[in-house]
Amino acid sequence: MSAPLDDMYRDIIMDHFRSPRGRKQLPVVDFSSNGRNPSCGDELKLQVKLEDGIVKDIYIDCQGCAISIASGSMLAETVKGKSIAEAKRIAEVVKQMLKGENAELPNDLEDLDSLQGVRKFPVRIKCALLAWVTFMEGLEDYEHGHGEGNVTTEEDK
């Protein structure tokens, strides 16, 4: 028996899918990172501008399903204006939440809770994860002075 559709396609998710945030190209970026799930065909390009330890701006272009587009849009909305440390912490919490581990979302980020519904559709978890993992890997590469990274969440089960 399949889970009810509305569990996954919640209003907040649909809103982000229809009008994704973070679609404005940035003139100058500090790091970029690419995510790709070949079995879905999802492709995601992410660019970040930092300033004084803060995520000043983020551009995210996602070709994929409603879940990967919405999740990317939610990432852009959430991390913009946050300190790098805080952005990392949130991304880690979302990742844990999607993988079904015990994770508390900060009170002011309850919107992200709507991604939880994806867990009832196991094959779609990787779609929701893609943007967050791509962001974290990109940040890590940047901090370690590596170049542009290529990320997939298809091995994440």
Add this chain to the structure above:
Amino acid sequence: MEQKIQNEPLPLRSRLTPIEIERIRADFPILEQVIDGNRLIYLDNAATTQKPRVVINAISDYYRKYNANIHRGLHYLSERATEMYEHTREHAARFLGGVDPSEVIFTRGTTEAINLVAYTWGEQNIREGDEIVITEMEHHANLVPWVQLAKRKHAVLKRIPITPDGYLDLTNINEIITPRTKLLAISHMSNVLGTINHVADLAAKAHEHGAVVLADGAQAAPHLAVDVKALGVDFYALSSHKMLGPTGVGILYGRRDLLQEMPPFNLGGEMIREVRFDNVTWADLPYKFEGGTPNIADVVAFDAALHYLEEIGMDRLRQHEMDLTRYTIEQLSAIPGIEIQGPKEVEQRGGAISFTDADLHPHDISTYLDAKGIAIRAGHHCAQPLMRVLGKIATARASIYVYNNEADINALIKALRGMRRYFGL
């Protein structure tokens, strides 16, 4: 190279009637299921078909009454099991247009059948600089073995491109199939586009240059009357589970003289004549290629599937599918945002109908339809290179079989219209 592929239309009086279709549906217990209050609508037949009661019963009968290992046992059960197993082989030989049963090798499926050829005939015959010709619409099963063989042998892999409407583009065929061509490996019917390829013409062309021809019949054999001799192919591969039979059974047809020259594939029991510590001689055809205890029960049940298809008649089945494919294409084309991939002419194609929505990923389409009890497939359909050629990241695919009817298609169409509203499109 013009060739009319299939079937003068059957006279109306000999077509399957709605009542007959209802009777056919009643033979498939799984179709009686209700999922979340919705009648199950199964439109994923290109992936695997459902099984009629006679096939399900044949498996259970075999284990209840006849189970024994074949070919060696000197007791009643073993003799019965051997007889039944060999009976399917003879039946399959007739189903393929009347080939010799020794040319019919049981495998686990199409993939194993093609790998058998790649690892035996391919290893023995492909040399550096030789050319292997495939098409852009191949399933990975008829692609990956040749990509790897070409790599191992430093051979050249060439491909026949496709036209925008999903046919093979034969404009430059004389530059593609040449005296250097050693193998033409071609899909008889595309699992994504539905296209029925003009295998006979291309096989004749390849043979002019002394090449060997393999056709991947996984999609064609369930839907068309196949005569491998008329097609002129040297190898033909198919899977039982895509034609009402059990999973884990496939067939490799191979021309006798080629099979005789080929080394065996799986070494061990069943496939030997005499074994000494320093020397082994091989069994005769087809046993040389059937090392180990085969999937006896499912081979035996495959006979029931072939029988079921013959009772309906492949020409009537084909006519029903052409009619339903035409209806599906018409209805799908009327939905805004939906684009159909592959030929629109039903005489030139089968009932695997791929489509995309301008605004929605195929996985969202599939998830939405699933919630309405409609099973389709979404993704790259094991044809990633073809997806790149089409410029699509994936497609949704509805694929029909003999038990599908207009009501199934109406449910699909209604759901797709509802889907666009649901996503606010």
